[in-house]
Each structure stands twice: as C-alpha cells, then as structure tokens.
Amino acid sequence: MELHQLRYFCAVAETGSFSRAAEHSHVSQPSLSQQIMKLEDELGARLFDRLGRSVRLTDLGKTFLPRARAVLRELEAARGDVVERKDSISGLITVGVIPTVAPYFLPSRLTSFSRKFPQAEITVVEEITPVLLERLRASTIDVAILALPIRGHEFETTPLLTERLFAALPKNHKLAKRRSLSLKDLRSEPFLLLRDGHCFRDTAVAACDRARLHPQVIFESGQFSSLLSMVGAGMGVSIVPEMAIEKKSHCRYVHISDEQATRTIGMAVLRGRSLTRAHHAFLAHLRAT
Amino acid sequence: MELHQLRYFCAVAETGSFSRAAEHSHVSQPSLSQQIMKLEDELGARLFDRLGRSVRLTDLGKTFLPRARAVLRELEAARGDVVERKDSISGLITVGVIPTVAPYFLPSRLTSFSRKFPQAEITVVEEITPVLLERLRASTIDVAILALPIRGHEFETTPLLTERLFAALPKNHKLAKRRSLSLKDLRSEPFLLLRDGHCFRDTAVAACDRARLHPQVIFESGQFSSLLSMVGAGMGVSIVPEMAIEKKSHCRYVHISDEQATRTIGMAVLRGRSLTRAHHAFLAHLRAT
DNA sequence: TACGATGGATAGGCATAGCCTATGGAGCTC
C-alpha cells in the first residue's frame, strides 16, 4: 500500500473514471489502472466495479474511501506542521546561565528578545559551569551563557563581552580612593571569595596566582551581594567583575590593572545540534546586544 | 514523502540509532540513511542531530514524530478495516422485490437468514419490475427478486422456483369443484386482474392470449388480497399464482392446466458488480431454500 | 597516544517498480 495508490484511488472515487483520474493525477491511464489493481490485489478485494461505461465504488471501496482520505489528510497535516514550524520564530528556548552572570546580564536581554519575538518562550536555568555543560550534552538546555574559555571541543563558543575586574574595598580602606591598583597591593588583606564550584572563584584565584598572591580566604558565599555586604562591613576585600558592582553598597570599587585581570562572557552550544530559527534568533540577539 | 520514509523515521526515533533502525526495518543502514536524508531534504529541515556517537531528534523531529505515527496509524486502520470487512458476513444488504412476491416469499427466508447471519442487516424495497431493474443499475439495491424472464443482458439472473397458476372462483361457481380447468373454460367470466405495471398482470394476460381468451376486466387492484375478496363476493374470477392462495378466503382455487400457465420467480443482480461476502451468503441462502 | 570498535556518510552497481506508448476489447451512440 503506497501513498500514490491512495491518491489515485481517491481521484477515481472523486471523478468516477479512471481516465479522468489519471489526467487529474498527471499520469497515464494505464499507470493509474495498474496501481489501483495493485492496491486491490494487496487488500484482496475489489474497490471499484467496472461497469462498462462507468466505474463505481464497491461497498468495500465506500468504507475504504474515508480511511484513505484520513491517511492523506494526516500526511498533509504532518507536512504543513513542519514547514510552518521550521520557518517561524517560535517554540521553547531553554537557556542555561551561571549564577555570577544571571542577574546582571540576562534580564534586559530577555525582555528585549521577548518583545521582539513574542511567539518564542524562554526558560532560564541557573547552574554552575560543569552542570551547564552536561546539560548541553544532554540537550536539556539549548544554549549556555558562561565564562570563557571552557574545555571540550564538543561545544561551539562565541565570546560576547570582556569585562574588567575590580577590587571591592571597605569605604575607609587606604586604597579606596585610588583610580586603580595591582593585586599585589592586596597582599596582606583578608579575602572574601565565591564558593568553590563557581567559575569566577577560579578566575579570581588564577589572577592572584599570576600576581603571586595567595589570598587568605575568610568568607565564602554563593553570590556577590553577600560578599559585598561583608566587604562594606569592613571584613576584608574581594574581587568582582564589572557587572557585579553595586553602586548603592558601602564598598568602593577600584579597577585592577593587572594584565589578564578580566572575565569573558560567552555563549556555548552543542556542536552538531541543529537549531530552530528561534534558537538562531536568540543567539543573534545576544551577539548584537 | 513516502510511507517507508516515515517508517524508517519512526524506527530511528524509537531505537535512537540508524544502524539499529535499519536492522529493525530489515534494510541496510545506508539505505535507511539515504531515505531519512531524502525526507529531510523534502521537508527542508533536519529531523535528527547526528552527534558522533548518538542520534537525537531535533525539536522539529520531536513535533514530526507524532504526526508521522498518526499517518502510519491511519494506514493500518484503513488496512485493518478492509481485511476485517471483506471476510465477514456483515454489512447492509438491500433487496428489491415485486409486490406479488413480497408477502408470500420473503418473510420466512429473511428471518432464517437473519438468524444465521445476525451481523448482516437487510433492507427490503417493494417495487414493480422496471423500477427494480433501474435500481439495480444504479446500485441502490443489491439484488432483485422478481418474475423471470427479464429483458436486458446487463443482469445476471437465477431462477428460484416455478409455481403453477390457479383460477380463483367464487365458492359456488360451477367450476369450483373441478380438479383443474383450462383458461378457455373461463371465456364468459368477468375478470378481476392486477393493475397495469404489475408483471403478474402481464403473465396472466399472456396466458389468456395463448388460450385465445380476451378477458373482460371489471376490477383492478395492486394486491391479490383485494382481488380475492372481490372474487369471494362473487364479482367474477381471477388468476393467481400458487403462493398467493389464501386458504381462509371465500374463494375456491382450481389449477389451470394450460401449457405454460406458470410463473418463475428468480433473482437478478447487476452483471460485473462485485458483491460482499454478505451478498453472496444471501444469494446462496435464497437458492438453497 | 595509538588502536580497534562503533556508527553514520559516501560511492557505485543492480534490479525492481512505476511510468510510458501502443494496442486490444467491450459497451454505448448515432
């Protein structure tokens, strides 16, 4: 049983004639006859009565007609569904983001994207980098926003922005008035850093390593705002990326002038995954803003 | 878009692998790959992500999967419907019958058939012969029960029974005690006959013609029972087939011994029409009883 | 790091199947 046989069958049922059905189907009449006969053979029953002049559905043909039409209708629905979806900017986009970026970077971009493409629905997942990478592999998120670089050639990454790092100091700290400082200047300070697992902790520690500084960590937290409150209370100093600076806190922020004291935010997708137009639109939107 | 492509697609979606899907579908892996690619080309979109080791549905593939399954499900429903119906003694049988046969011949046969094949539904249409023939041509009835012979080689006829003709006489008629009579004996009698259009009128008149008798018709009706009541009342004589004899009436029935004074009941179907098993069962039942 | 195993893509050959034209035969019309 093949689709063209069903089409021919419906055409004959509609036109009441093999010849007209053939014309209608853009095939020769013998070809159509042959396919109808083949269909009848396979079903083991006649679908049409050939009555000299005219052709008429048998009782069995009458019951088969709506079923054949149902098959073809489903087929067209399937095709239509695909061609409609593949070109529309719609559907679900699941984006993963690390906690040290999420609150600062995403909100404005999400709202502008949703305004632009109201058909697209976005879900955000906040996780640390290794979790995001695992979820990219499993395709439970479509794109991850995190700090570059990352390990693993199965991902395709695009840098979005590079930001400077700042020292967060208590208001009355001796270095608080400086325009910039070097990490070495913080040698004797107690440090407040993010908890292990957060990649920005590694970024900060790596920067200290390069400055041959081995910070004495007296407090750890999962979010910058906790660190900054403690810094404001005079407990010690911290290192934050530019986007984490809170104007209204009791801290002072001084640019760290060390070479490579930066953080690069980028996005990553699983290499080889095919993305919908909505996905591409979202990636383009991130690149542009 | 072809059915085997949809089957392959579903197989890959279910097994998560081209190779296993190919094995499962009893084709080689390259053949299956080729057909999937062809399907994707036609739809203009990827249905699977080939991620080195594993294969996974794209978002679009996920939406396409239930649609593809729906097509195949409809197809199997269509096939199942046909194979189920073609072999079962069920469905609607519409039988046409002439009025001078209907009440005498059909009832017992219909009940016995229905008892034998309760799945089959029978509708009876009572019409005069030319109407029945026209309805056979139009396939609004499946089989006709009528008096043979009929004109027209587009019908296939089968005789069922031949019955004798009887003269219906008033109880006190001078011929009423005879074992048999000849039509010529009725030369001077007033006749009561069926209305024009009823084929038995033609049968009776033809018999009279052969006996060189030109009956004076004083009453016409559409049914035998009316005629017989009038005969019982002494208005005249009539000719009836054996099956129309009413024991309880005030008539006497005397066998007409003329050559060819008979009526043959038979059935007719449209030549070339394909009949269901239910139809064949009904025809066989009529032949057998 | 190198190797074999696994899994999908590619290449090329083959056979089937669907299509074509030409023709036959039955039924209807004039």
Next chain:
DNA sequence: GAGCTCCATAGGCTATGCCTATCCATCGTA
C-alpha cells in the same frame, strides 16, 4: 455497423530504492 469512449493488456524504458564496500569521525581502551 461505424465510430467513440473507456478500461485492460503488453512491452520497453528509466528512475529509484536497495545492496556491498569503503570512508571518516568518535569513543573507549591498552
């Protein structure tokens, strides 16, 4: 009965789906 219509049959062609062999990338393992 001649011509027309319409479906079936016959025979040849080509496309397409299938095959085997092979390639290439990835993954697990020594």
